[in-house]
Amino acid sequence: MESGQASKTAYSAARYRAAHQVLEQGSIFRDPLALRLLGADAEDLEQDAPRRGMRLFIAARHRFAEDRLAAAVSRGVRTAVVLGAGLDTFAYRNPHASLQVIEIDHPDTQAWKRERLARAGVAIPPDVRHLGVDFEKESLGDRLDLDGPAFFLWLGVVPYLSDGGFGETLRFVAREPGNEVVFDYAQSPERMPAERRAALEARAARVAKLGEPWLTFFEPEEIAADLDKLGFGEIEDLGPAQLAARFFNRPDIPPETPGGHVLHARRR
Template identity: 90%
Template structure:
């Protein structure tokens, strides 16, 4: 993203979440604040109907992550860290009593978000705090202190990080036994069939023009190896086939279909 400006892809992700509330009535992921924080009305979002694939993936990744978060709270986790929060609304609809929320993002994006919250009439909860960080220039460990294990919501961020930036953040997440993380990642376009590869490369070109290019791709075996080296276990990694079967009532997607993945892991 450009210095002095909010993340444009953060707006796009928020628009997909809001459009899902309108076009699919939030059937996969319910977010009653999505339209308010976006500042859009339902009629305006009807034009997003053709972008169904990405919209459903984003809805599924939030459902997957927040389901795992709820289970972590049940195990005693009392802090959630939202990495690259953008216009994420979890902190403002948090259903878990006593759960502290820390939003991490670029200061310019955080300032923009707070303007939107004010315009939407959404108050900042007492159990929320903001920490401004540029992931490529600052260390999360230098800016954030945690007391005990935490759950890290890390959605829509990993492809925009360098491998070094991703690795350093993952090391911080792994510091505390019992900490958990949910994130999404993309497989390389080189693994895609021609039609899907063309669509992915077109999207990559669009976000690159916004100044936020995709930098990092992974294969499932690479991610699993990185996590295991850092002490993570209980890894659940859902690719297109598993996501389609669990959330879209589509058991017919071939198991080896490449694409976007969502993953949860717990530091043992």
């Protein structure tokens, strides 16, 4: 993202979440604050109907992440860290009384979010903390102190990070046994069939024009090996086929279909 400006892709993700509430009635992921936070921009969400694939992927990744977080809370985790929070609303509808939430994002995006929260009349709960960090220029380890295992929600961020920025943040998450993380990642366009590759490359070109290019791609076997080296176990990696079967009642997608993935891992 450009210095001095809020993340434009954070806005796009929020719009997809809001559109899911309207176009699919939140059938996969319920977010009662999505429309309020989008404000007047929500009036024309019907025109987003053609972007169904990305919209449902974003809904599924949030559903998966918050399901895994609920399970972690039941095991005793008491802190959730939202990395690259953007306009994510979890902290403001947190159903877990025992859970504190720390939102981390670029200071410019955080200021923009606070303005939208105020405009929407959404109060900031007392158990929510905001921390401004530029992941490419600052070390998360120098800014964040945690007491005990935490759950990291890291959605819609990894493709925009350099290898170095991704690796440093993942190593921080791996410091504490019992830490858990959910993040999404993209496979290389080179692995896609021609039609899907063209669509992916077109989307990559659009976000690059916004100043937020995709920088990092992974293959499932690569990310699994990296996580194992850092001490993560219990890895659950859902690609297009697994997401379709679990959330969309589509068991017919070939298992090795390339595309966007959502992954949960727990530090041993």
